[in-house]
Amino acid sequence: MRICVVGAGAIGGLLAAKLHQAGEAVSVIARGPHLAAIKANGLTLIEDNGQEIVSRIHATDRIAEAGKQDLVILGxxxxQVAAIVGDLKHLYDHDTVVxxxxxxxxxxxxxxxxxPHANTVLQSVDPGGTVGKNLPIDRVIASVVYPAAEIIAPGTIKHIEGNRFSLSEIDNSETSRIKAISETFKQAGFKAPVxxxxxxxxxxxxxxxxxxxxxxxxxxxxxxxxxxYPxxxxxxxxxxREAQSVGEALGIRFRIPIEKRIAGGEAVGKHKTSMLQDIEAGxxxxxxxxIGSVIELGRLMDVPTPHLDTAYALVKLLSQTIINQNGQLRITSA
Incomplete structure (x- = not known):
């Protein structure tokens, strides 16, 4: 299968390395020092068991150079999707899925x-509908990403834990293409249920x-x-609890209690979340x-979200301050 991973960061890089090792024809879109390192030395994956794998993968920062694909993975x-969605057309063949x-x-x-909300555009995740207008909905399939990974150096991905990617058509239909992608992921060592x-x-x-x-x-x-910490x-x-109220107003059934979900996060251990990694990297x-999307959905369904509102305001300002100052924020040992 011809596969292009657009955005070969922590998760995209993990997917690219494992799919390449399974024999798929993989290319990646990356940029900056990460791209330079992949071009010079290959994409290095340190697996959760400590094994190191180096994949010599075609890498470029120009989407049009990657050629026609069977599967495009937005990593x-x-x-960041709106900025590149218009260029994805260069990757499309007749049956390309995204x-x-x-x-x-x-x-x-x-x-x-x-x-009542069919085809509603969520401004928090697609301002002005840019992505929806440029990415044909019939090409789209969904995934829920469970692995934790980090870029520990340019060109080097460390897999922390987890190997499940849940897959689905966005209308939940069972199609031959979703089954094929599931099988491809499984051959690469992932749990990939439809x-x-x-x-x-x-x-x-x-x-x-x-x-x-x-x-x-x-x-x-x-x-x-x-x-x-209590x-x-x-x-x-x-x-x-606030998010659950929003989800339930939309007809979602939460199958596990909150304490079990928190315990699952605790069990991951001393892992820095992706948002903390971003703050530290500037x-x-x-x-x-x-967060903003859930707040928007809460407004749509008339469900209050005061704790989410507060966290959103604080983390948005922190992010904006770091970007405006071209800085980084990291706690180091004295």
Missing amino acids: MKAH LTAQNGIPWWYFFKQEG VSDIRAELWTKLWGNLSFNPVSALTHATLEDLCR LTRALVADMM RAVEADAL
């Missing part, structure tokens, strides 16, 4: 869905992202530490997809 953060691998509420959430209710699964993952990420970014605490554990639970954070 960048949600707020897998969205972003955290948070996706831009397509109300597409291919019946009800799920029957992708939106419910999105909310289960988002439950953790919308609470753990901003609290981690604001406190510089790891998952284990913020879950074990005050932040209580705050995380309050944020999850990158813009995914606040809109992870």
Whole structure:
């Protein structure tokens, strides 16, 4: 299968390396020192068992150079998609599909869905509808990303834990193409079930992202530490309750209790969330997809979200301050 990973960061790089090792024809779109390192030395993946794999993968910063693909994986953060979506047409063959691998509420959430909100554009994740206008909805398939990984040096990805990518058509239909992609992922060593209710699964993952990420970014605490500190554990639970109220107003059934979801985050250990990694690296954070989108949905469904509102305001200002100052914020040992 011809596969192009657009955005070969932590998760995109993990996918690219594993799929390449499984024999797929993989190319990656990257930039800056990360791209230079991949071109010079290959893409290095340090697996969760410590094994190091180096993949010599075609890498470029120009989407048009990658050629026609069977599968395009969008591996960048949600707020980065609009900038590149117009160029994706260079990758399309007749049956090319585009897998969205972003955290948070996706831009397509109300597409291919019946009800009063069908085809509603969420401004928090797709301002002006740019992505929806430029990415044909019939090409899109969904994923829920569970692995944790980090870029520990340019060209080097460290897999922390987890290997599940839940896959689905966005209308939950069972098609030959989703089965083929599931099998391709499984051959690369991932758990890749085709799920029957992708939106419910999105909310289960988002439950953790919308609470753990901003609290981690604001406190510089790891998952284990913020879950074990009573005050932040209580705050995380309050944020999850608000999100659950929003999700349930949209017809979502939450299958596990809040305490079990928090325990799952705690079990990951001393892992820095992606939002904290971004703060330390001086990158813009995914606040809109992870928190702003739920706040927008809360407004749509007339559900109050005071704890989420507060966390969103704080982490957005922190991110803006770091970007405006061209700085980084990291706690180091004295």
